[in-house]
Amino acid sequence: MSSRQEFWLGFRSVLPIVIGVVPFGLVTGVSAINAGMSTGEALNMSWIVFAGASQIAANALWAQGAPAFLVVITAVVINARFMMYSAAISPYLKHVSWLRKMLLAYILTDQAFGITIAHFNQYPERQHKPWYYFGAALPFWIVWQISGVIGIFLGQTLPAEWQLDFAVPLSFIAILIPAIKDRPSVIAAIIGGLTATLLAPTRVSVLVGAFLGIAAGYMAESKTKS
Amino acid sequence: MIWVIIISIGILTFMARVSFIALEGRYQLPGSVRHALKYVPMAAMSAIALPPLLYQSGEFVSPINPRFVAAVLASWVAWRTHNAMLTLISGMVALWLLQNLVF
Incomplete structure (x- = not known):
């Protein structure tokens, strides 16, 4: 071609x-x-x-x-x-x-x-x-x-x-839910979301939530393999 | 200040995109980094999406609130249809109905 x-x-x-x-x-x-x-x-x-x-x-x-x-x-x-x-x-x-x-x-x-x-x-x-x-x-x-x-x-x-601001969490739901394939990705999402929620009064909530979620997904994957 | 933010994010994002392409395939990411990066979208999007459902107007709220319930309904739609537009519309309509009729 x-x-x-x-x-x-x-x-x-x-x-x-x-x-x-x-x-x-x-x-x-x-x-x-x-x-x-x-x-x-x-x-x-x-x-x-x-x-x-x-x-x-x-x-x-x-x-x-x-x-x-x-x-x-x-x-x-x-x-x-x-x-x-x-x-x-x-x-x-x-x-x-x-x-x-x-x-x-x-x-x-x-x-x-x-x-x-x-x-x-x-x-x-x-x-x-x-x-x-x-x-x-x-x-x-x-x-x-x-x-x-x-x-x-x-x-x-x-x-x-x-209340169009609500479209932000909705659009992420629309991307996240169909992308869930395995246990580690579910764990990454849950830990990321919960950590960020607990830290919601602070401004580091998304950053720390993302980091812990990534770490949790990574560890869950390593555990599945071993 | 917003311009400094926009341009800084723009440059750093471009650097992430161009990084290994510029190295012409001579180097690859270590396996562990690659595996960790795989979970960035999941962890980050959940960290952005969940807090506003449970922390509103400066305080923690019960999950029985219009936004959380509408988000659960939208999640179900996303799960069943894999359709982004349908998920968005059903979530917004659910929020409006819940606020006007239930809560």
């Missing part, structure tokens, strides 16, 4: 699931406005960060008046998972130019990674792998930006009685 065909193959293969990021993008846009950001700040955050869960966490902490370094650290811990995807996909992207490496890294997401690696494992002999990945990752960026803009608009328009 040509590079163009691989690109469109990737593009088409994610179309059924790219629609799933729409509610998440909407909610992220709403959460930025609810946190007190201006339209310009919210719009720029959307393309500069381009990582929903961390944006939502940062917005919530910012709204609580948390210190800047805590907002940044919390978001960065949430986004540390991209290193894992970056490592796994790196052998397939090593022959592209520097500029393209940076572009392809910038649009790396959980979903694009998952789809692409599954395709590479299924068809290891195919050429033009970077093009497939580019085709699979681009739709998420486009749809994310559009739904984010709509969310920013809705956040300013819809009345407060609608």
Whole structure:
């Protein structure tokens, strides 16, 4: 297949699931406005960060008046998972130019990674792998930006009685529940959630909750194996 | 200050994404780090989603409150349908109904 065909193959293969990021993008846009950001700040955050869960966490902490370094650290811990995807996909992207490496890294997401690696494992002999990945990752960026803009608009328009802030926990439920596969992931979610709840009066609740949840999941996995 | 935050998160997130791609596959993460990172989404999202259901307006509240009950209903919808939009809509509608009719 040509590079163009691989690109469109990737593009088409994610179309059924790219629609799933729409509610998440909407909610992220709403959460930025609810946190007190201006339209310009919210719009720029959307393309500069381009990582929903961390944006939502940062917005919530910012709204609580948390210190800047805590907002940044919390978001960065949430986004540390991209290193894992970056490592796994790196052998397939090593022959592209520097500029393209940076572009392809910038649009790396959980979903694009998952789809692409599954395709590479299924068809290891195919050429033009970077093009497939580019085709699979681009739709998420486009749809994310559009739904984010709509969310920013809705956040300013819809009345407060609608309680759109509740859409944040709901959107995470929508991602988490279908992703539960094994005992360690359930344990990570429970410990992370409970720790953060107990620490809710403090501003380190998400950060400490995430750390203990990750540790609990990791230990549960090690125990299962041994 | 918000600009410092946005740009710092943006740069650090980009660095996480570009890290091993820039190293051109010569290095890989140690197995233990990879296994730990696998649980970041689960742990972090739960740590963000659960507290506002049980800690509202500056105090801990009983699970029998509109938000917690609506979240349980939405979880059931997510479990059965795996549909994000349906989960979101059912949770919001449940919240509005519970607040106006029950609580």
